[in-house]
Amino acid sequence: MHGRIGVACWRAVAGGTLAAALTLSESPAVAWATDRASSLPVVGLASWYGREFQGRPTTSGEPFDMYALTAAHRTLPLGTHVRVTNLENGRHAVVRLTDRGPFVDGRIIDVSYTAGRALGMTGRGVVRVRLEPVDGPGPVRQPPTRKAAWAPEGSRRVGEVVPER
Helix, strand or coil: CHHHHHHHHHHHHHCCCHHHHHHHCCCHHHHHHHCHHHCCCEEEEEEEECHHHCCCECCCCCECCCCCCEEECCCCCCCEEEEEEECCCCCEEEEEEEECCCCCCCEEEEEEHHHHHHHCCCCCCEEEEEEEEEEEECCCCCCCCEEECCCCECCECCCCEEECC
C-alpha cells in the first residue's frame, strides 16, 4: 500500500499540486523512501545560481552557500534529497532542497554553483535534467537565533544579546 502512495505523491508533487500530495499521505517523503524504485522521474530544464545570492537567506532559513550541493524547487519539501542527472552528459549530483524556485517558466530546478559544476552545466547555464527522489525531507538546518535576554542589572550587561538555548 505504501508503494502506491509514494508513486501518487511523487506524481502529484511533480505536477505542481502539493496540496493533493499532502492529502494522499501525511508524510509523502516516507512513501518515497519506501518506493524509490517505482517512482517516476521528472524531466525538464535546470539552471544554476551562485555569487549574486551567496549568503542571502533561503526559504529554509539558512544562508545560501554556492559551494554546497543544494537546490531550489517549487513544491518538493525542503530538506528532501534529489538526484539530478544531466541528460546531455550523464553526470549526476544529489542535492538537498533548501529554497523555492526557479521562477522562470519551463525550468524545474535551480541548483547551486557547485552542483552545476558537478553536472557540467556552468558553461551553458541551462540543461535538460532528470529529477529522482532519493529520500524525503531531512532535518532543515536552521540558522542560530539570537534574542535579547533580560537579567537583573549587574548580573549581565543590560541589553546583552545571548544565544538562544
